[in-house]
Amino acid sequence: MQDYPDLHLYIGGSWRTSPETIPVCDPATESEIGRLPQASRADLDDALEAAEAGFRIWRATPPRDRVDFLLRAAALMRQRREEIAQAITAEHGKPLAQARLEVIRGCEFFEWDAGEAQRTYGRVIPSAPGIRYVVHHEPIGVTLGLSPWNFPLSQPARKVAGALASGCSIILKAAEETPAGALHIARAFHDAGLPPGVLNLVFGSPAEISEHLIAQDPVRLVAFTGSTRVGRQLAARAAAHDTRALMELGGHAPVIVCEDTDPARAGESSAIRKYRNAGQVCTSPTRFYVHDSLFEPFLDRFACRAATIEVGDGRDPGVEMGPLANERRLPALLDLIEDACAKGGELITGGSRIGNRGHFLQPTVLANVPDDARVMQEEPFGPLAVVNPVASVDEAIARANATPYGLAAYAFTNRADYVDRITRGVEAGNLSFNTLEASLPETPFGGVRASGTGREGGTEGLENYMIVKTVSHSMEIV
Template sequence: MKREQFGLYQEYGLYIDGEWLAARDLAAREVFDPATEEIIGFVPVATPADLDAALASARDGLARWRQESPWARSAALRRAADLIRAREDAIARLMARETGKPLAEARGETQAAADQFEWYAEETKRIYGQTIEGRTPDVRMTVRFEPVGVVAAFSAWNFPALLPARKLAAALAAGCSVVIKPASEAPGSCMALVQACHDAGVARGAVNLVTGDSGLISRHLIESPLVRKVSLTGSVDVGRRLLGHAAAGIKKVSMELGGHAPALVFEDADPIAAATALARAKFRNCGQVCISPSRFFVHEAIYPAFCDAFAGVARSLRPGSAADSDMGPLANARGLAHARSLVDDAVARGARLLTGGRRPATLPRGYFFEPTVLADVPADAAIMNEEPFVPVAPLAPFSRFEDAIARANALPFGLAGYVFSNALGTATRAAEALECGMVGINEVLLACAEAPFGGIKESGMGREGGSLGIHDYLQPKLIRTRI
């Protein structure tokens, strides 16, 4: 295809060695608007030769970029943050077309992506080493942190600007170079970030972007001896596959994988306030949020009031287009079918449907599903055991603290958890007992640039964000000197 036929992406393409390019064989794949099911553009399908070119560019870019002083890297990242903020409206509108999410959410995500670059603009100046006292007067020992090398980064579609920003900003701050593959469903937001890096003066070759066949790209990049670090945001199944590729080459890996976050609401909590906060968090981005509260265990004393308030919030939300809605569509037809199957399974096992459960009658096109609330959901229902990633909330009562903790920790996921309680002792004990990487107490907003983000168990390894995030892109070197 010719560049002008790329539609929404005609200014972009593959980004290799500082230039936007078409694939060498001119192959391309379509991108759909999930709100209309219409094609909005095409992106190149990278060939093995394209991938080799991106790797060579990253190798040369690493040599240039790691030699830049921390202050120079900081200045470039800060300029990138400023450019992203200046282009907020254009990036948000592009994101809304790709994902269907409301414009307000898209704008908020664009700002959060800029925050990542601003935060790591500062962290690059704070890569501190260590001095170790020798056992004898003539011995000196120091530890310095060096960039791990070329990074292969893979991002998901649900937050197409924020997720790549976490990887790009931290890797560049550490002095690494990156080959990033954005999600095929929503590549444009990441392309806009790469353009901001280019315009901000990041060294040629330090950032490269490829699109196309996910399986081919991940294997080719990870199996290359040039790549020394792999970063993924994706599903548990994809994480397993990429870990297998990385293990063969002993690559450093960080992975933020799936989640199924329990929300525990104790007897002393305000049921209305808790239900309102949790429902709005649950239905954000149409339920397609890895840290979304997605299993709700509520003390039996306040359970009826909580159910009524939660369902009331769900009924008040307006699904629709990005311009005039509270909630957009699911990403694809698979998500729509998955939502239906989870509801049908839960109801068949005895759950009560409080609201929703179907496609909105006023939206015959697009992958829309009503905000749905299920009560009295049994433990063996599929939605209590599988990561849902749909706007369906399962509620269940509990009577004993120990039972709630046991149910919350029963799954192999360990990304996020939530506790609502006005008793300090209860809240503290519950937060410490939950097996997950992040816990919100009377709070549902966990992700910010200054805090570490990541999980345990099958939800992944490593951290993104905060002062810990840069260390996933660094390696320590001991230097021992005898005078």
């Protein structure tokens, strides 16, 4: 395919292939667009050796020089935005406009963390005469980054940016279904002159790669974004080797719509955000708890907007929502819809596959779904929203917290007392009022409970890639 790159592994500053490959397919057409090499055990050992050597070089590189590499790579990706966006749309299916924005967002992660690389300050602790205590922040070491398929460039960018800005080297295992974004990151850093081994890119069996690399002593941090089920397995594996784990896991974001809100504006903006990236976003607003007095007008505007969303090949003009990224998502979502309706939920719009070629699903809205329906507990990770009425903000808070997840949550209100009650009551790592933006490069992002541990982004994000060392200086000569 003209707009899709040749795929390689990147180890020790060199590109390499493998006799074992798997297909990469276009989810809009189901046709093969590339062959992805799979890393062998020898490739993984080479990547580990390269990352060790790269770490020795990179940790000794002055922060100002690290900044230059990060900014040069980001500038190259901005220049190549159209080429990268075309590749992302080909492998993932999202509309080109969204793919272009993803490239920019990934660049912003590098640019923000580049600035923070010069501000990983320590401190001097006041003490008695003749002694001084100094706190240092040092890079933790070789990082294993595991990124998902839903944002092919921005998700791996977050991990690479945090690791490199902190002085760590990284072995990145990106998603096999959407490898081009990570490949373009590696290309940009290669062309920016990054020392060999600081960034390594591998693909292959996720279980085999994680099992082999997490057990190796040089790997000091596992940074994972993905499902709660897999995250728990990786965290347990890391704990067995006393390896730190940074886990950004699943979500099931609630939205509280209070009675003082404009239901039309809230419904319109909620529908637009819900179907971004075909709902394949860990922070996607999914469970809407709307005050009784606004329920009908909110549902009407939300459903009307959902029904008019243009679905199709992401390369076609005017398309607002592309296909689901892989074939697994279609039956999974259709099962959730069927279960909800069987338990008494109302199908307001959508609910069916579109055509028989490509992984397309209609934007779907369910209403009055009972709490025992699977969709009320299981993250749909697709273009499926549930709108239910509530009698009060307290009921909405209780129902918002009625899942194991706590990644993102949202609320629409103009009342200060409601803001205070929702802020205190909702269990989530990220809470937004009157906006459905969950995170920015400068803000820490992560969850509570089943949604993970640690943070990415912001000053707090770099702390996960560093250790704290306290040094005591006695002025007395012994």
